[in-house]
Structures are given as C-alpha cells and as structure tokens.
Amino acid sequence: MNYYEKKVKQGDTVPEEKVRKRKGIVHINHEFCKRCGICVNFCPVKNLEIQHQMLMELERCIACKTCQRYCPDFAIEIEELDAKAVITG
Ligand code: SF4
Numbered sequence: 286m287n288y289y290e291k292k293v294k295q296g297d298t299v300p301e302e303k304v305r306k307r308k309g310i311v312h313i314n315h316e317f318c319k320r321c322g323i324c325v326n327f328c329p330v331k332n333l334e335i336q337h338q339m340l341m342e343l344e345r346c347i348a349c350k351t352c353q354r355y356c357p358d359f360a361i362e363i364e365e366l367d368a369k370a371v372i373t374g
C-alpha cells in the first residue's frame with residue numbers, strides 16, 4: 286500500500302494528479318441510479334461525476350468500494366483489476 290492509498294484508507298482526499306493507476310472499473314446500473322450524488326461526494330479520488338443527467342466514471346478508480354458501500358440504490362458494482370492489467374489514467 287502506497288502513501289496515498291494509506292491516506293484514502295484514513296478517509297483523506299487525495300490530490301487528483303497523484304492518482305496514476307486505475308485499479309477498478311465502475312459498473313453503473315443506470316436504471317437503478319437516481320443521480321443523487323452520494324457516491325460522487327464520497328469518492329476520495331473524484332472518479333465519479335454527473336454529466337448530462339448521467340453518472341460517469343473518469344477511469345481513475347482505486348477500487349476502495351466506498352461508492353458501492355454508500356449507494357442507497359445498489360446501482361454501483363466495482364470490478365477490481367488485476368495489478369498487471371492496470372491502466373494509467
Ligand atoms: S449513490 Fe447510487 S444512486 Fe446515487 S448517484 Fe451514486 S450510483 Fe447513483
């Protein structure tokens with residue numbers, strides 16, 4: 286676990302430019318999502334945004350699963366990526 290991952294674990298927000306690796310893919314069920322913004326506010330790396338009335342991910346997920354835990358509508362599922370298959374973002 287690196288310095289920034291530790292910070293996230295402690296509940297701190299990490300600067301965007303420090304997030305280099307994508308560790309998860311956010312699967313959004315757009316039928317269930319009511320665009321309440323809870324996940325957007327909780328994501329420590331600002332990976333989620335509501336654009337044009339739709340929840341989008343910005344490909345810098347660190348797979349902390351906070352969004353999945355807090356979504357009241359079970360609209361998010363995080364797929365963890367294999368460390369070898371990490372995509373920079
Ligand atoms: S918390 Fe759930 S319902 Fe709310 S915007 Fe995020 S995915 Fe959609």
Ligand code: SF4
Nearest residue numbers: 328346347349350352
């Ligand atoms: S799992 Fe959710 S809260 Fe955590 S980094 Fe990915 S999008 Fe953000």
